[in-house]
Amino acid sequence: MIQVRDLAKSFGTLKALGGISFTAESGRITGLLGPNGAGKSTCLRILSTVFRADSGTATIAGFDVHRDALAARRVFGVLPHAAGLYPQLTARENIRYYGELHGLDRVRLERNIARLIERLGLAEIADRHAKGFSHGERTKVALARALIHEPKYLLLDEPTSGLDVMATRDLRQWLGELKAQGCCILFSSHVMQEVAALADELVIIAHGRLAARGAPAKLMADFATRDLEQVFVDAVARVTR
């Protein structure tokens, strides 16, 4: 379970997060939804221990992301907004590098690499340098890299942005499989259809504050509409700066 309590973060005078709280359960996909600049990336970066919150706490599997950063990093995998592959390394080497830094033993590492390459359909590009990869290929390799240590928690920052229809579908399917295996998945997006197709739980934020949360069906009932997009618009409108 991921628990976020009163998380706040400012960059200079810009208040990115103004104290938000939510939980993301294991075996479920939680969508972090909000307009551009709402604080989604900041929230995910605090959870992935890259940024430090000014106040509030966040725990992943009970590990505080600040005090127990190294322990937390062992249990989650991150798919950042930009894949960030090393262009001079092959797909396989990119994945292996992360596995080695996770301290996997050789046998488990090679077994996991082979499994992920097979599952994500990377066989053709596995031994090519990442330099010439398409956006979809880069995202796939970055996902394989994030999953190399079989994490029970997965943080994804706008995973489908820029992907074509086929790649988006594949990604949806993999996330569904991971969920079935008991993974706790938290992803951010600003595309409503995306979230509707994927998420079991929604956390809608705007201006760094919580606007609404709950299952899509519950939210539609709360806002008395059958249109999830309307829920989003109404919820965001409720939050004033």
Added chain:
Amino acid sequence: MSPVLVVCRKEILDNARDRRTIFSTLLFGPLFAPVMFAVMINMMVGRAVSTAEEELAIPILGPERAPNVVAFLAANGITGAELAGVATLEDGAEAVRARRAEVVVVIDPEFGADLAAEAGARITVVFDRSDTRASGRARRVQGALRAYSEQIGALRLLARGMRPDLVRPLVIDEYDVSTPAGRSALVLGVLTYFLLFATLLGGLYLATDTTAGERERKSLEPLLTLPVTRASLLAGKVAATICFMLLSLALTLMGFVAVLTFLPLEQLGMSAHFGIATALGAFAIVAPMAPLGATLLTLVASFTKSYKEAQTYLGLLLLVPTLPVIGATLLNVKATHALMWVPSMSQHLLVTALIKNEPLAAGMVAESVTSTLLIGALLGWITRKLYEREGLLG
């Protein structure tokens, strides 16, 4: 495997595949430095030889009009040469203009008569002043002619019972205090600078790529989400940079060994044996600069906002080790214990002494190595503090 090793190995592999890194580390430094050095030495040797009495062959028009002058010139290493179809002053000027000759000496048709009449016999030296080599040769011919003129003048005064010193009120002497060893100090300064330069250059791309480059490629953020401390990541990156620097230094030294075998260093008063033993000694003395340089470059590259900015600053940084070397060369600094605490100065002084085949004080070598490593460690500590900052992501 330790994460430091994993990072180090990956950075080496990654950069070994980058053509720019290979070019600057394994080609540019090790090739450029010794070749540049060889060219410099050759020019210096060439200049030293040209000032010596080199045989000059100069066309002399009308040698039969002044056999004594021709004989005097020949005694001063200037012999007459054939230049077909040239007889008059105009012909001589035309020949120089057409570059058929650099310098032409024309003896006036009335030379013999004027000399006998003590009326100022004329000799014209034709040359092109914009041609530096020809000017130098013309100056030599003029010098010889002037000496002959003074000799004749002195004889005429003596014949009249007067002392030649009457018409020579000033005696202007030259006293050149430069020694071959002193002149070679400049050369040696350049040599140690090339060694330091090649060492730093070897790590330039890695220091940029592993910090500013990593941030610009957006690969730093996911890297920071791995269960590895930032200090370990940094240590691995710096270790990879050090490896490339040492490789560059070793290759450059090999280049120097190869090049210096063919150079006439004795003519500049340098001991010519820059052999394997000297190279190994120089490696041991300069090697501690690698950790210092790697942490310094990494530190500066971590401050910058982009790859380009990092390259600009690091390019300037390459000039920093020149300053102590220039200072030491110009002021003719001698090795002291205190100076062993100045990085690049201490390496310069020690390598210079090594090449001159002077005895090295073991204490000084130890001080130089220790101080350089200590400063490197301090810079590493500062860089590590910097890496703990959130702003690292830019």
